[in-house]
Amino acid sequence: MKSMIHVRDLHKTFRVYRNHKGYLGALRNLFDRKYDLTHAVDGISFDIHPGELVGYIGPNGAGKSTTIKILTGLLVPSAGEVIANGHIPWKERKRYVRDIGAVFGQRTTLWWDLPLTDSLDLLRHIYQIPEDLYQSNFGLFREILALDHFINTPVRALSLGQRMRADLCAAFLHNPSLVFLDEPTIGLDVIAKRRIREFIQYINQERHTTILLTTHDISDIARLCERVMIIDHGRILFNGKLADLLETFGGRRLLNVEFAEEYPSPTLDGADIIYRNGVNIHYSFQRRSVSASALIRRLSENYRIKDLSVEDQPIEDTIREIYENRLLYYDTDDE
Amino acid sequence: MIHALRLLARMYRVQIHSQLQYPLSFIMDLLSSALILGFFFVAFALTLTRFESIGGWTLGEVAFIWGITEFSFGTMDMVFSGFDYDSFGPIIRKGQFDQLLLRPANITLQVLGSRFVIRRLGRMAEGLLIFLFGLSRIQLDWSLLKILYVPLLSISQILFFGSLFIIGATTTFWTMERLEILNIFTYGGAEVMSYPMHIFPRPIRMIFTYLVPSIFLSYFPAVYLLGKPDPLNAPAFVSFLAPVIAMLMLWLALRFWRFGIRNYQSSGS
Numbered sequence: 001m002k003s004m005i006h007v008r009d010l011h012k013t014f015r016v017y018r019n020h021k022g023y024l025g026a027l028r029n030l031f032d033r034k035y036d037l038t039h040a041v042d043g044i045s046f047d048i049h050p051g052e053l054v055g056y057i058g059p060n061g062a063g064k065s066t067t068i069k070i071l072t073g074l075l076v077p078s079a080g081e082v083i084a085n086g087h088i089p090w091k092e093r094k095r096y097v098r099d100i101g102a103v104f105g106q107r108t109t110l111w112w113d114l115p116l117t118d119s120l121d122l123l124r125h126i127y128q129i130p131e132d133l134y135q136s137n138f139g140l141f142r143e144i145l146a147l148d149h150f151i152n153t154p155v156r157a158l159s160l161g162q163r164m165r166a167d168l169c170a171a172f173l174h175n176p177s178l179v180f181l182d183e184p185t186i187g188l189d190v191i192a193k194r195r196i197r198e199f200i201q202y203i204n205q206e207r208h209t210t211i212l213l214t215t216h217d218i219s220d221i222a223r224l225c226e227r228v229m230i231i232d233h234g235r236i237l238f239n240g241k242l243a244d245l246l247e248t249f250g251g252r253r254l255l256n257v258e259f260a261e262e263y264p265s266p267t268l269d270g271a272d273i274i275y276r277n278g279v280n281i282h283y284s285f286q287r288r289s290v291s292a293s294a295l296i297r298r299l300s301e302n303y304r305i306k307d308l309s310v311e312d313q314p315i316e317d318t319i320r321e322i323y324e325n326r327l328l329y330y331d332t333d334d335e
Numbered sequence: 336m337i338h339a340l341r342l343l344a345r346m347y348r349v350q351i352h353s354q355l356q357y358p359l360s361f362i363m364d365l366l367s368s369a370l371i372l373g374f375f376f377v378a379f380a381l382t383l384t385r386f387e388s389i390g391g392w393t394l395g396e397v398a399f400i401w402g403i404t405e406f407s408f409g410t411m412d413m414v415f416s417g418f419d420y421d422s423f424g425p426i427i428r429k430g431q432f433d434q435l436l437l438r439p440a441n442i443t444l445q446v447l448g449s450r451f452v453i454r455r456l457g458r459m460a461e462g463l464l465i466f467l468f469g470l471s472r473i474q475l476d477w478s479l480l481k482i483l484y485v486p487l488l489s490i491s492q493i494l495f496f497g498s499l500f501i502i503g504a505t506t507t508f509w510t511m512e513r514l515e516i517l518n519i520f521t522y523g524g525a526e527v528m529s530y531p532m533h534i535f536p537r538p539i540r541m542i543f544t545y546l547v548p549s550i551f552l553s554y555f556p557a558v559y560l561l562g563k564p565d566p567l568n569a570p571a572f573v574s575f576l577a578p579v580i581a582m583l584m585l586w587l588a589l590r591f592w593r594f595g596i597r598n599y600q601s602s603g604s
Contacts, residue, residue: 074433076601090600098439109434111349118349125342126440154353 003083004178004210005048005071010080012041012066040066041077042234050177051208053200055225055242057215059323063234064214068182071212072102085178098127101171105183108167110155116166117151120173127174134173141169144199161192168196172203179203182214197223218316232323242315250318254311255283255295260304271295279306284313339444346448354453361454369457376401376465391563395472400557402466403485407492409458411500414493417449418500420507427507432599442596443589446504473561481560484575488556491581495552498581498588505588505595552577 015035041063048054058064069075070082073089073096082089087096103109110119124134142148145165150158158166164184171179181200185193201224203209213225221228221242228245230238238245255271259279267273268283270290275282285295292310299305355361376398383394416422423446426432435445475481551573558565559574 069433072437074436074600093436094439094441097437100437102437104430104433107430107434109437113353114349115353118353122346122349123438125345126438128338 002050003047004050004052004085005046005212006081006083007047007071008045008081010041010044010067010070010082011039011078012063012070012075013078014038014040039234041070043080044231044234044236046229046236046239048210048212050210051204052227053204053211053213053225055213055215055221055228056231057218057221057228057319058231058237062232064231065182066234067231068102068180068212068214072100072180073097098174099177101174101176101179103164103167103171103179103181103184105164105186108155108163109170110163110166112156113154115152115154116147116158119155119166120170123170123173129174133175137173137175138169141172141199144202145169145195161188164188164192164196165199168199172209175207176209178210178212180212180214183216184213185215185217185220193217193220200224218319222315230319230322238322245322246315246318249322250313250315251287252284252313252318253287253292254313255285255292256309256311257281257283257299257305258307260306263303266299266303268295268299339441342440343444343448347451350451351453364454365457365460367457368454369461372405372458373461373464376405376461393473395469396557396561396563398465398469399473399561400469400553402462402464402469403489404462404492404553405465406459406462407489408496409455409462410489411493411496412458413452413455415447415497415500416452416455417446418497418504419450420503422450423504424507436600443592475560476562484556484560488552488560488577491577492548492552494581494585495548495577498584501585501588501592505592508595508599547580551580 014037016038017035044063044067056064056067066075070077071084071089073093076090085096085099089096109123110116111122114122120138123129129137142151145168147162147165147169150162150166153162155163155166168181168184171181184200185196188196197220200211200213204211204224213220215221226241226243228238228240228242229236230245254274257266257280259266259281262279266281271283271285273281274284283295285292296308299308380394380398383389383397388394389397412419426435426446426449435442435449438445555565555569555574556577557563559571
């Protein structure tokens with residue numbers, strides 16, 4: 001199968017200039033410029049196939065935004081190869097962007113002072129969307145995204161959640177083959193998040209639109225993406241099924257116990273105490289090494305228990321542990 | 336090309352529509368800007384009447400050329416205000432320029448269409464009034480060439496001032512770089528860089544901002560139109576250089592602009 005996005009050995013190095021101080025320093029800066037090199041993207045390769053919805057995650061400053069900027073043609077890489085939807089993004093800008101969409105959660109593509117309808121109408125002309133396609137897409141999206149009650153409001157007066165829904169609508173109006181979503185749920189409440197996730201899922205399933213989703217919210221990834229790529233320090237650390245990642249690094253469970261009385265140190269072999277407040281204690285244990293029933297038996301032999309529950313560790317915590325403990329590091333020479 | 340122009344017209348139309356939503360405040364804006372700018376001329380005219388003329392130029396003659404320039408600047412400020420630093424600076428600073436790059440339309444066209452200030456009609460009207468006032472005070476020896484040259488001169492001035500706006504906007508690509516770079520490396524702990532952005536040294540800026548326009552885009556053309564003696568004894572064709580200089584300036588400005596865009600894409604934002 002042909003790749004929708006094909007990336008090989010991609011590098012982006014920024015020069016960060018050091019400045020001389022003072023007036024004379026400003027003059028020296030003109031001729032004598034010292035700089036440090038920062039490798040924002042340090043040799044990444046991957047392929048994304050048509051119709052896939054892939055999550056792209058990593059801690060702050062890992063190189064996510066730089067990658068997205070290169071893939072959307074906003075930034076020219078220092079080295080490497082990218083072919084996205086048949087184009088080299090930064091070389092054939094106008095032809096390439098005609099058939100892609102992009103939403104940057106922190107910014108809007110809409111005109112600040114214009115009512116939403118006017119903004120969308122301008123986009124219709126910019127993308128030269130045929131009238132009937134525009135009407136059917138707009139009719140569908142305004143329903144799924146519930147745009148109706150702010151359709152005539154100027155964009156500057158929209159709430160963050162409304163604006164994001166409007167931006168999503170704008171990004172998909174021209175039926176793009178490939179869409180980049182950079183933090184589309186940032187700062188949104190639970191209801192707005194759910195609506196946006198449903199929309200993304202609908203588009204991906206019904207239209208087979210290829211989507212690359214960047215987010216801090218792991219629950220976005222858990223709900224939407226089968227495949228996930230993790231980047232840190234400019235390198236891809238993991239590229240595969242989310243389920244495999246959790247199988248390898250997750251698998252921790254929580255045993256939450258409420259004791260009948262307070263014990264000074266109710267330790268339990270095979271489990272760590274991760275939270276303690278009076279009679280309430282939370283243990284964490286590895287599912288593979290010990291079973292919940294064995295732990296409960298041990299506990300009830302030594303202590304009087306009032307209530308207890310067992311749950312899987314949230315995915316967020318698993319991912320955070322991967323970041324924090326550098327679980328995926330295969331080489332350490334750059335540290 | 337036709338698609339591009341229709342798009343531009345559409346972008347202007349929606350802005351005109353939204354700017355006219357409060358007609359009363361629009362009219363007040365129009366009047367106040369015309370009045371404030373008009374006072375500059377009135378003050379100048381009152382001073383001039385005490386001296387009869389300056390350097391052999393009467394009030395009517397000065398008003399004639401002042402009016403043309405004022406009208407041109409007002410028109411330019413209406414059409415090119417997308418390139419105005421006040422408008423374009425924030426586009427770069429807030430990263431909105433990325434959004435322009437993501438749309439399948441010409442970048443220059445999008446910036447041009449990003450702001451259309453219909454309020455500038457006030458300044459245009461003020462210029463026109465001063466021009467007509469000048470006309471009423473002088474006996475002009477009209478010819479067909481002169482009648483054609485007045486609008487051509489105005490268009491030249493519009494393009495020349497517009498070019499200065501484009502050049503000013505282009506420098507924003509560099510002046511903003513260090514702030515944007517800083518954003519990218521918030522977590523990288525990189526040091527702040529200081530970019531020495533004075534691509535054009537001050538003398539050159541002064542020359543192109545004041546000297547060239549006043550000499551080639553108003554003084555020499557006025558010498559021809561008004562039939563004044565020229566103490567500088569320049570050859571006659573110099574009076575007709577205005578369109579040439581305007582086109583040259585626009586060409587340079589657009590080249591610099593494209594260079595700026597390319598630099599923006601390779602240096603990151």
